[in-house]
Amino acid sequence: MLVDNGVNGDSRVQKEARSAAEAGWDVVLLGKSPTKKQQSWYLGDAEVRLLHVPAPMNRRRHEYRRAILRSPLAYPAGPLAAYRKQRVKAWRSELNIRLIEARLKGSAPRKAALVPQRVAARILSKWVGLRLERTYALERRRKEMTSKLDRFTTAFWKRSMGDRAWRRLDPFLLDLELAYGKVVDALEPDLIHANDFRMIGVGARAKLRAQAEGRDVKLVWDAHEFLPGIKPWNPHPRWHIAQIAHEREFSRYADAVTTVSATLADMLAERHGLTATPEIVLNAPDAEVSPEQAAEPVPDLRELCGIGPEVPLAVYSGAAAPQRGLDVMVESLPRLPGTHVAFIVLRPGSEYMNTLRTRAEELGVSDRVHILPYVPHYQVVRFLATADVGVIPIHHWPNHEIALITKFFEYSHARLPFVVSDVKTMGEMVAETGQGEVFKAEDVADYVRAVKAVLADPKKYRQVYDGKGLLDTWTWEAQADVLDGVYSRLLGQTPAAARTDRERAVGATV
Template structure:
């Protein structure tokens, strides 16, 4: 299995690796190490290896040049700026010590007055040097950060390479994709796998190229592409006109090499089939929580959500769990609080001290509700459901983006298994599901007044919404154990006659799995 992150925090990948190993497959999960050395551990019976990945190709050529015209005084991008800044700090620290020595010296010490005058001159020089270094360092920072890949030149550059190289244009537009190949490719070749499970768009290329090399060496590798999202519908994480065309071209080049495709929802499966002209609709493996995996660390039970927020059981608590970004709609939860007296909000996010969340917290303080908004870090994936169940309702306030419309996302299932009433924006698939099951309320995305209406309705009668989870088979169909059957079925279709399936995978899933809600089989 291949993934482009550090594994921790990616519950889908962790569950897939662990359940495949439990089904009898020998699983090695390769991820990207956050440090310069490799890390290895066990995830159930699967082996996790995080590979060191230098990324020099991810830096653009302009980052190595001086911007003479726009920032003529900027330091060269050679590292000298940090050296100069530190040198000035050291100089001023030395002068501070010398000033302290003079302050405690005997007034009758010979030459003391001269030393004071010399020190005063040196302090003034150090102060001036500090301002000069700061100015040049600031210009260097501006030169690095102000260059955006969305100006007419970059759009023309992108169009030129698309015209010249077609789907191969990514090699010019996003050469950093080669950094993944150079880190992962040799390890994949060394492992000589029978099957590669490539998670998402970056790893698709790594897996496809390994498959091609193996074929040239006389070995057959089956490639499974697990598409977590619809790449053309992504909002690029960078302010970069090249990013999306490059990655979509990369995906189109290597999609034909996949022997099987799986994804997270029926809607996304249909989009992928149309986009890549796939012969069959991809298999659907929902991002459902694992309810039968034993805790990886039985001595580390889930933290208490309310205790971390500093509130008791009687206080109304709304929780959001997931990545923090503007398009996730966290702002609406804060803007509504002045009209929801006594209600608290817990934001369980990937970067609780990041710039976006810091801005949300600052807005809460400005509105006078700062003491009712709590930013908390992620917990281990096996702790998520019991952790979130401490809230009164789970909120999914995401905005209208193509990828938000087509799937039941991970937090939807986690909230459901915590038996939380849901408050979701009117994105297509989730809103339709909530209306069908009756497990929550739907509000118009980015509409604070309608969000307030939905919150009040849920908090007024939470048991009405919790009762939806009593429907026979509903929660069982929304478990990873049900999805693991699909995953194992894909593997066995590609590699028939391989390991015997674990007994639990042959058990039928009780109840009607509600095919209209995006449950794949």
């Protein structure tokens, strides 16, 4: 199983690995270490290994070259610019000390002797400052890549190489391949489960190498998002183009595709010409947790916020970014007296969350804004259950319109009334089930209306969950059965039989 993150915080991948191992499959989950050291642990019976991924190609080749024609005064790429800046500062500091010593000794000749050097140091400092300014400007232009020449080269690689152009446009994808590929090959898997768009290439190339050695390896591609519709993770203008080309090149090697919604399944089938519609594996929470998980104490959300049970509390749990619309929750607080909001996010100290803190201070509501870290995925439902409202305020991006996202199911199992923006799939579902209120995305006034409606009659929305069957299929156990069926169909055997065959093969080589 492959994923391009540190596993912690990715509830879908964690549940996939754990449940597959519980079903009897021999599971090794490979992720990307956030440090230079490899890490390993177990999720149930699934082994997790985080690999160190050296990233020398994260900078494009042109970023290492001198730009003699474009910016002749800029320093060459590397440490020279920082060295020259520091060296001039050190020289001026040294001359200042020598001047102080001359003054203390009352030595006019020594003071006069320092004048030429001080003038030279000042001139050199201005010269180095000019070159540094040109260097930084060049670096900005290289990152933005908006000049006519940059647009021409991007278009040239796309036209001349087609889908293979990602190798030029984002060679970091090859850094991932080099780090993961050798480990996958050494494991000699029967099946590779590649999560999302960056791992499909790693999985497909490993499958091709195995075929060259006479081994049949099945590839499952788990598409979490519709790539053309996402807001790019990286602002570099070539990044999104490269990811789309990379996904298109390697999607054809998948023996089966799974995804998160029926709408996305249809879109993937059409876009990639799939012979079969992808299987739907919702990122639903566990209906039951293991005894060891149940024994772990769950933090008290209200206690962490410093509020009692009678205080209105709206909660958001999940990824934090501008397109997630969290600012509307802060902006609404002056119009919702006494209401508190809690953000449960992966990085509470991120730049985006700090902007929300600053805005809360400007509005005078910082005492009602609480930013907290993630809890383990198997605790999320119990952790959220004491809130009054579950909020999903995401903006209108193509990828936001097509899925019931993780927090939708987590809020549902926590039996929270919803306040959700009018994105298509989730807005329609909430309107159909009566779980909550729908508001116009990015509209603070309409958001306030929706929150007030829910807080005025929470029982009206909570009683929906008592309806027979609503939550039954929104469980990970039901989704794990789907995933197990995909594996068994591709390999033509149950996990127990696959494990036995593998043990026999290993024994025959000893």
